Amino acid sequence: MSEEDKTQEPPKSEEGAVQESESQEDKQSGESEEKKVSTDSVKPDRSVTTQKTAGAPPTKVAKKVAKKKGPTYEDLVDNALLNGLQEKFPKGVLSGQSFLDQVTYTVTLDVLYDVLLYLRDDTDADYDYLVDLTALDHLDNEERFCLVYHLYSHKKKSFIRVRCAVDESESAPSVVAVWKTADWMEREVYDLFGIKFMGHPDLKRILLPDDWHGYPLRKDYDIKLQDQAWIGKHLRITRTPE
Amino acid sequence: MNSIEEPTVLDTRVLEVNMGPQHPSTHGVLRVKLKLDGEKVVDAECIIGYLHRGIEKISENRSYIECVPYYDRTDYIAAVSNVYGYLLGVEKMMGIEVPDRGRYIRIMMVELNRIASHLLWLATHAIDIGAMTVFLYCFREREEILKLFEALFGARLTTHAFRVGGLWKDLPSGFEREVGKFVDEFPAHIDEYEQLLTENRIWLARTKGVGVISGEEAIEWGLTGPPLRGSGVDYDLRKARPYGGYDEFDFDVPLGENGDTYDRYVARVEEMRQSLRIIQQVLDRLPDGPVRGKAPKIVKPPVGEYYSGIESPRGELGYYIVSDGSARPFRVRIRPPTFIGLQALRRLVKGHLMADVIAIIGTLDIVLGEVDR
Numbered sequence: 104m105s106e107e108d109k110t111q112e113p114p115k116s117e118e119g120a121v122q123e124s125e126s127q128e129d130k131q132s133g134e135s136e137e138k139k140v141s142t143d144s145v146k147p148d149r150s151v152t153t154q155k156t157a158g159a160p161p162t163k164v165a166k167k168v169a170k171k172k173g174p175t176y177e178d179l180v181d182n183a184l185l186n187g188l189q190e191k192f193p194k195g196v197l198s199g200q201s202f203l204d205q206v207t208y209t210v211t212l213d214v215l216y217d218v219l220l221y222l223r224d225d226t227d228a229d230y231d232y233l234v235d236l237t238a239l240d241h242l243d244n245e246e247r248f249c250l251v252y253h254l255y256s257h258k259k260k261s262f263i264r265v266r267c268a269v270d271e272s273e274s275a276p277s278v279v280a281v282w283k284t285a286d287w288m289e290r291e292v293y294d295l296f297g298i299k300f301m302g303h304p305d306l307k308r309i310l311l312p313d314d315w316h317g318y319p320l321r322k323d324y325d326i327k328l329q330d331q332a333w334i335g336k337h338l339r340i341t342r343t344p345e
Numbered sequence: 346m347n348s349i350e351e352p353t354v355l356d357t358r359v360l361e362v363n364m365g366p367q368h369p370s371t372h373g374v375l376r377v378k379l380k381l382d383g384e385k386v387v388d389a390e391c392i393i394g395y396l397h398r399g400i401e402k403i404s405e406n407r408s409y410i411e412c413v414p415y416y417d418r419t420d421y422i423a424a425v426s427n428v429y430g431y432l433l434g435v436e437k438m439m440g441i442e443v444p445d446r447g448r449y450i451r452i453m454m455v456e457l458n459r460i461a462s463h464l465l466w467l468a469t470h471a472i473d474i475g476a477m478t479v480f481l482y483c484f485r486e487r488e489e490i491l492k493l494f495e496a497l498f499g500a501r502l503t504t505h506a507f508r509v510g511g512l513w514k515d516l517p518s519g520f521e522r523e524v525g526k527f528v529d530e531f532p533a534h535i536d537e538y539e540q541l542l543t544e545n546r547i548w549l550a551r552t553k554g555v556g557v558i559s560g561e562e563a564i565e566w567g568l569t570g571p572p573l574r575g576s577g578v579d580y581d582l583r584k585a586r587p588y589g590g591y592d593e594f595d596f597d598v599p600l601g602e603n604g605d606t607y608d609r610y611v612a613r614v615e616e617m618r619q620s621l622r623i624i625q626q627v628l629d630r631l632p633d634g635p636v637r638g639k640a641p642k643i644v645k646p647p648v649g650e651y652y653s654g655i656e657s658p659r660g661e662l663g664y665y666i667v668s669d670g671s672a673r674p675f676r677v678r679i680r681p682p683t684f685i686g687l688q689a690l691r692r693l694v695k696g697h698l699m700a701d702v703i704a705i706i707g708t709l710d711i712v713l714g715e716v717d718r
Contacts, residue, residue: 173439173440173646173647174438174440174647174649175647175649176649202649202650202651203437203438203649203651205650205651205652207650231561231564231565232564232567233567234567234652234654234661234663234680235652235663235665235678235680237665237676237678237680239667239675239676240676251665251678253652253663253665253680257564257578257580260585260586262586262652264650264652282565282567283565283566283567283688283692284565284566284567284685284688286688287684287685287687287688288685291684295401308394309393309394310393310394310397310717310718311394311397312394319399319402320401320402320676324402326399326402326403326405326406
């Protein structure tokens with residue numbers, strides 16, 4: 104939780120103050136400040152968090168704060184798919200959790216490709232449709248990025264999410280051979296986050312120009328930041344650095 | 346049109362041709378690098394990103410409520426649906442209940458938007474192929490829907506339709522009557538379009554057997570919406586994973602058989618009729634009461650993540666919202682149906698004539714604002 108707060112700190116200081124002052128009547132407005140200021144209110148929350156995240160990977164730690172009310176992550180009990188996965192990949196499958204009725208399986212990078220292939224081909228799973236592939240940037244986490252796959256099975260009408268932590272220095276396996284639709288999704292993640300996919304047939308930028316420098320959806324890429332060299336070269340706009 | 350005899354005597358050389366970015370039939374700034382062997386397409390590479398505005402990055406720097414109008418501007422043809430998908434996700438995370446009247450009006454407006462979007466698609470698809478009259482007719486009816494939007498939302502295109510918890514305000518007086526009038530009159534207009542196209546020889550020649558894709562392959566390529574259903578796969582999120590109360594309404598999901606451009610046309614036209622059915626049911630059952638539920642002024646969803654998927658006119662539109670408990674989203678990922686569908690263009694145009702590329706771009710119903718975000 105504290106890690107998460109640090110990542111969010113810089114943008115909060117500008118506009119967050121304004122928003123918070125607007126919301127004096129609102130009950131939830133003070134909560135984020137409470138967390139930082141009064142340690143008393145944090146303690147009970149924290150005990151719950153540590154209990155729950157005992158077996159969870161580092162990416163999950165930042166994501167979990169049990170609130171007084173509202174939904175929380177709950178570990179799956181007697182989940183057939185989770186049992187099947189854990190049997191097949193005893194070390195690779197870290198957890199299976201449910202949040203607002205959406206199921207998330209967390210796996211390690213070394214088995215990611217095999218797990219996804221298993222999910223597509225195994226008759227018990229049969230996830231033939233890759234809904235979405237994207238990434239998250241947890242700047243201060245030990246393993247910085249988190250790849251998120253959303254899968255759907257047309258036959259079983261079931262929807263799941265697979266997450267996998269990836270470090271900045273690591274590259275992920277490409278799943279274009281598993282689902283063709285992953286092609287542009289992986290290019291987009293590469294374009295905006297800078298995560299490389301091994302085995303991708305044509306990994307290059309897709310939304311930004313080919314010779315752009317920087318990865319805009321990273322948390323340390325400020326919203327006003329631009330590739331000045333590119334702009335100067337292609338648009339002939341030169342600006343004095345602020 | 347798609348069967349061409351291989352040249353036997355003359356030797357041809359592969360020619361590279363740029364289609365777009367400024368080309369009227371690419372529906373925006375799409376550039377397709379075509380490799381042509383005579384008139385036959387050998388390969389096609391899409392080059393996109395001309396309209397990239399970094400909407401996902403902007404979202405991370407705005408509050409949950411401030412994000413909403415930006416999503417109008419992704420798919421500007423179906424702005425009402427876009428906002429709807431995002432708000433459903435936020436409301437789910439916050440546990441906000443939308444009152445029945447609000448829910449019903451939302452569904453009515455989203456379905457009207459589906460019709461407006463399909464009308465624009467039909468108009469441009471027809472004019473790309475050469476049917477001028479349909480273009481004018483479709484815009485005539487779309488105008489009626491845009492007038493309704495203007496009356497309720499105050500805008501025709503970038504509507505900022507809904508708010509967290511429901512609607513901004515209730516329907517203006519006489520609005521239901523106007524919608525009822527539209528529902529009564531519109532089926533005759535659909536017949537009119539069908540009279541012009543469905544059995545038209547030129548239309549059949551240009552669309553039958555063009556851009557064929559099987560159901561299995563369509564799933565593999567991630568196609569959703571009418572392009573998937575045209576291949577006979579029964580996947581409509583309103584039925585498969587009902588949201589917002591769609592399970593309370595009766596409607597059918599039209600399916601094609603051959604997975605060609607013609608079947609996708611038929612599916613979309615039938616979808617307009619089904620949307621009318623839903624709107625009629627809303628009008629019949631519209632309850633009284635508030636249109637907006639109790640929602641806090643500052644939206645701070647609990648720490649967690651939620652994928653909210655809806656059936657937009659173009660297919661599965663998903664919002665993957667990740668919250669860190671602050672007033673701004675940690676990440677909002679938009680899963681645009683056309684960005685993912687457009688990559689199948691390469692597969693669909695191979696072996697066809699260059700003129701068919703235009704028909705196939707049309708049948709995918711892309712909006713570049715959404716492709717590039």
